[in-house]
Structures are given as C-alpha cells and as structure tokens.
Amino acid sequence: MSVRPPSRLRRVLVDVASVMLVVALLIWSLTPVYNMLLIALDPDEGDIEFEGLIWPADPSLHSFHTVLTQGYGLVEDFWRQFGNSVFIGLATMFLTVAIGSLAGFALGRMRVIKGWLANAPLLTYAVPASFLVIPFYRLMASYGLSNSLWAIVAANVTFAAPYSILILQQYATLIPMELDEAARVDGASPAQMYRRVYLPLMTPALTAVGTFALLLAWNEYLYQYLLLSSTRNMTVAVTIAQFFNSDEAPWNYMMATAIIYSVPPIAIFYALRRYLAAGLTSGAFKG
C-alpha cells in the first residue's frame, strides 16, 4: 500500500480540533485552582464568595497576609504546623527512597526472591491505608508512637514503598546486567555496587519515586487527623479541614491557607519535572 499524503484541509482541521481540546483541558485543569484564588482574594470573612460572582469583586491579599502573620485563631500556629508538614513530607521522601532502593536492588538486581513472589510488596495494597487506620491507631500506642509525627511517616512510607519498589524494578531493567557482572569480576561487594553502579544510574527513577512519596505525604490527611492529637503536632492539612467546623465562615482564610500549603509540592514538582517522565519509563520494550 502506498502512503496517502494528508491533505492540507485535513491538517488544518486536525490543528483546529487539537487547539479546541487544548482550551478545554486548560479550563478543566485550572477551574478548581481559579476557584481557590477567587475565594482567597476576598477581603472579608463570610459568605460573600457565594453571591454569584465569577471574578473577584474587590481583590485583596489580606487573607494571605493574615495567614502568614498567624493573625487568626485557627492559624495562630501556622508556621509550626507548616514545619510539621515539611518534616513529614521530607522524612517520608528520604525513607521511601532509601528503603525502596535497597529492597529494589536486592529484589530486582540480585534477585534474592524469584518469580512473582518478588512482587510481594504490592500485597500491601490489598488493604488500603484508610482501611488500616483504626488498627494502626491502636498499635501506635504499643509502639510508643502515639501523637508522634513518626507514626505518620511510618504509615506514609508503608504505602509509598510498594509502588516505589515496582517503579525501581521496572526502571532497573534498562540498566544492562553486564555492569553488575563487570563489577563482580572486579571483586566489588554488593554494597559497593549499590552505591557506585545502581544509585548513580537510577537517578531519574529515584527522583520520580521521591516525588511520588512527597506528594503522597502532602495528600495524606486521614492519618494526621486521627493520629495526631496535640496542637503542637498538628499539621496544615488537618487545620484546613478544621475550618469547616468554624462558626465564622472564614473561607478566605481557609483558601489562603490551602494555597500556601500547595506551594512547596508544586515548586518541587516543577523543579524535578524533567526527571519524572524519564523515571517512569519502564524497561517494558527492551529485549
């Protein structure tokens, strides 16, 4: 069969359709974000946002200023809570990458367990995090982790690690086994191979996995809400949800808090974006 040259008209029509799809996807992606700004830019507390306005009538950064200077009851410990959220996020990220890459090396490269049982970490997802929170709550007391940020980190690592190990095992198939063989011939120990061969070549996948773990920690709310009891250990995610219980309808402060809370993961995501797609590439098409 010969290749039929696409007609000029057809090309133009495809371009018009794709521009329309781009516009539709922009509206789809940005509407909830616009709605957050609309509410946060309102200078007053109360229900003014819900009077049919579709643009800010009197935009003001007052609510952001109030949150950042802790000038409202629910956000009076904002920076301490923000610090707790950052601690949980970073600890989850580092522990997931460390534990996941060690297990990924042993399972994917050294093949200490063979066959489909090497995917055993995925069995974790048979009991979702939200299903496990009640037993978890009781057990944390016996581990001495009641009301501890480490309990949240432990839960996050538990649910971030299986997917991370999966991604690392898939990505590792892109790295030729001959490198391991050469290193073994030179008498390298597994620890040296992990550090000198595996980690440097796995950088894109490790970045993807770290970002995944950080976003998982930043998305998480249920464990923080149920496991942390003191205001000292409260996090921003819990505070945002607590605005619903307020009598004063401080929705502008609620949304300002939510927007400020969203800045770190978005900044990290865009800073690392180039590595992400590369890191998620699996070795599915090799060999």
Added chain:
Amino acid sequence: MPWPRHLHGSEFAWALAFVVPYAAVFAAFVVYPVAYGLWMASAPSLYRELTANPLYWRAVVNTAVYVGLGVNVQMFLALLLSGFFMRRRWWIKALLPVFMLPWALPAIPAFVSFHWMLIGEEGFVNSVLSTLFGIQGPLWFNDRGLALGSNIVANIWKWLPFWTLTFFAARTAIPQDIYEAADMDGAGGFRRFAHVVFPLLGNLYLVCTLLSTLWTIGDFTTVSLVSEGAPAYSTDVLATLGLHYAYDAAQPALGVATVMSALPVLIPIAIILMRVVRTREVQL
C-alpha cells in the same frame, strides 16, 4: 560473571541485609495491623449487623460505581491523552505542565475547592452557568446521583495527570521505527492504536488499572471532602462509612468489619497484580 541463580555466602547476607529494612516496615506496619484488624472484626455478629443495615449495602453499591466508573474512565482518558501529548505542536507541548498541575496540587486544597465550587445555588459552577449561559444549575449535593458524580469527577481530575504521565512515559519508550513501519504499511490513526500501541501498552494498562482500582477502593479523602457523604450519607463509600461507625458512632469493631468486608475483592486483585507485573526472570 553474572549473578548466580542462588546467592551464596556474603552475597546472600548482603541481599538479606538490603531487604531487611523493607521487611521490617512490612511486618510492623502491614502484617501486624492487618492481623490486629482481622482480630478486631472477627465476631460473626458484626457481619450480621452490617448486612442487615441498608446503609451498608448502599455504601457497597456506591463503592462499586465510584470505582468502576472512576477508574475505567480515567484510565481510558489517560491512554488517549498520552497519545495527544505525543503530537509535535508547540501549544500541545506547552499544555503538558499546566495539565500536570492537579497531580502536584495537594488533595485537601483540591477537594475543598471542588466542595465550594459545587455548594449551594451560588457556588462557582452554578454562578458560571447562570452568568454566562442563563441556566439555573442544580443543587449538586442534594441529589445522590449528582453528588456521586461530583465525587467521581473530582477523583478523575486529581489522578488523570498521574496516569497520563505514566502512559506518556511508556509511549516515548516505544522505538520510533515501530511507528515508521506502521506508517509505511498505511496504518494511521485508529489502526495504529489498535495494532501497534495497544498491544505494546496492554500489560502496563492492566497493571495501572489494577493499581488504581485498589487505591480507589480505599479512597477516603475525596468523598469525605467533596460531597461529605451528602445527601444524608447516601454517597458514602466503604472507607467513609467505616470511619463513621468507628468514630462518630464509637463502634470501632463495626467500622473495621465494614472495610474488611471488601477483602474478598481486594486480595484477588492484589494477587492478579503481583502476577501480571513482569518480573523478567531472564535478562536478554
């Protein structure tokens, strides 16, 4: 000198040492809590109480609809959109970072925003409908179908970019000469998708669908923040109903039984997932 089929001596010791941290996490935070949960919810009377309650059956139906529609629609859209993002047009390339924003945006702010967009007569969506189109929008959370649909749309909004990026990464790894060969054979558009792309991505599509199914069955945040179970607990899924029982009704054992009743569905899915993930015994 490749890795031996059976590791010996110090290499075996190293491999064990590498696995130990994860094994410890798995034992302490998966095996033990699951066993504890099963023990908490072991009394058969709990399940009689559950199955006698229409709220439970409604939550089962809601979970099935939420997962069945939510997962399959987002997977299919993600597969199509990942192909769209492969097109070489600057405006499509420029869209990708904006399109990824919902994934980077934390779940709580995103779902709180969905809640406010749809609340009452003058939430943002209804304001837009009446200002721009002169349509009086419905009360989204007063109708079970609309409220359930809102939860599904919010879930798709949040997770579509993640799966799109996964498929996009896989497509970029398809060697270009396979596409060129398909072009030479005159296989354009649909036929190329059906005969080239889908066979190559099929296994990945299955893995992602199974993973997403497991994650969505356990999804608590979306329903608890978007519809909050409204109207009158009629859109609760198993995860939110279980926590109502445990914390609002102070019946933790009943709450655990509610969610554990999904295990006969979850465990087979997890085992299928373990088996379809390619383990690549032999490295070529």
